[in-house]
Amino acid sequence: MATETVENYLKAIYTLSGESPAGEAAMSRIAAVVGVTTGTATSMVKKLAAAKLARYERFGGVRLTSKGSRAALDILRRHRLIETFLVHTLNLDWSVVHDEAERLEHAISPRVLEALDRHLGHPASDPHGDPIPHADGTVAEPASVPLAACAPGSACRLVRAMDQREDALNFLRRHGLEIGSELTVESVEPGAGTISVKSAKGSGVSLSEAAARRVLVQVQPKRHG
Amino acid sequence: MATETVENYLKAIYTLSGESPAGEAAMSRIAAVVGVTTGTATSMVKKLAAAKLARYERFGGVRLTSKGSRAALDILRRHRLIETFLVHTLNLDWSVVHDEAERLEHAISPRVLEALDRHLGHPASDPHGDPIPHADGTVAEPASVPLAACAPGSACRLVRAMDQREDALNFLRRHGLEIGSELTVESVEPGAGTISVKSAKGSGVSLSEAAARRVLVQVQPKRHG
């Protein structure tokens, strides 16, 4: 098995590659996510390449091999099942479980993981709406669009909160924005860089465009009658 | 917080001291339990002493300071609550949870631990009958005697299995010997070094004296009428 450190690099490269259009991760971003200097990241990425977990060439971007992606998805599966357990079984708040899962994900064995999955009823997604990869290394990403892309007047359902920071999640919860919440886009102010929404059971809120890009929704079909 | 390695040494010293009459742990035993050479154990114990977690002098035994014991009890609390969770909530077998808890105990935060304790209803002991230390660092050790010390004819209740090895626990389970089982001592054969018992719902079994020393029971009061 990979060390805890290697697992953290794999997860960082996987998520950064997913966010970038080129599908690769920049060394400085990897370093920032893992929490080390870029020099350290360079030397670790070399090791990943030597272990056939990543592809990389000097001054070029980093991407995972299929072996590396598979390993990253396994870590993500552990992470998200643990988050789900912490919220559903132990009743912890969705804003704190990310950091807790970050530690536990490296210590859980396949046996305990599968028992957890069974206990939770094989959930499809975690408390933030992130899909849980299957044991065979596949993931089903439900269709959704960033809230930032919605036109004023759209009625939508919040399906995923991508920003896992505690204060970001607390902000959403405090304004009635949870997974499954129905909301309406009230107005979009490109000048101010904000978007105002109203949740079914909350007052209106404004989000920055950056924040609204990290909230995914499904646009609701128009109601008739 | 102590590193995972330091936690393992503390736990080893704590349990070895408890088993020894002098209340100290031998360097070679510590090394064996932690799984390192004695040279490595010596240098780590020096670090523990420097950190005021253990008292030790050259060629003398090792014992924990009160600070060290406190830390060890905290680790034991985590270990035993995790074992209880794995058996009660995830339905894993009592013979496998020791090794699983060994990894998880280093990764669980106080917040998750207390949520687990609440979820489990503040259990007093784990699935092997080991008492769970309280959050304040106290432990209640219920009175019990080794099965090896029981006279033939005694009726007793199994309250604790000290040998955590998978095959030892499987053996007990297979012969109807679980925590809470009522059993009767049929005969003691000092010549053969064995003790034969009969459980309420199982056939008779013979245990070696060594094995019977690691099974704790409460002798049942005589029934009247």
Added chain:
DNA sequence: GCATATAGTTTGAGTAGTCAAACTATCAGA
């Protein structure tokens, strides 16, 4: 009381991961 087995210690070296700081490639703008 001395030899020796046993337990414990020390030393030197290695691995994994890290940083600070010196250095180098790449690219955008003048």
Added chain:
DNA sequence: TCTGATAGTTTGACTACTCAAACTATATGC
């Protein structure tokens, strides 16, 4: 095409942990 700015790389050193092997205390048997 030169010049910086930026991003990435390399080097040397450090920490935490480990082992093998040489060495030393202690206890025991004769």
